Amino acid sequence: QKLGEGTFGEVYIATHERTGETAALKKIKLECEDEGVPGTTLREVSLLKELQHPNVVQLKDVFYMPNDNKLYLCFEYCDYDLKK
Numbered sequence: 001q002k003l004g005e006g007t008f009g010e011v012y013i014a015t016h017e018r019t020g021e022t023a024a025l026k027k028i029k030l031e032c033e034d035e036g037v038p039g040t041t042l043r044e045v046s047l048l049k050e051l052q053h054p055n056v057v058q059l060k061d062v063f064y065m066p067n068d069n070k071l072y073l074c075f076e077y078c079d080y081d082l083k084k
Helices: 039-050
Strands: 002-005 009-015 022-029 059-065 070-076
Touching: 039 059, 039 070
Parallel strands: none
Antiparallel strands: 002 009, 009 022, 022 070, 059 070
């Protein structure tokens, strides 16, 4: 089920395969196929993995699918809409 979309990708509700937990899966399409994951994206992922705070959604896992050139970020799921 699609939760939303933004400038860099789409977010879906999913089940984490290893833990069975409900998660928010952000799918990011990478523009340059030749260069792999951009440095700015790598820095963002690195910071998100280190960030631990009760008021910040936790990044649980990251994986790259070379066959469709997409990066997937698996976040804890929060049943809340900031638009409301």
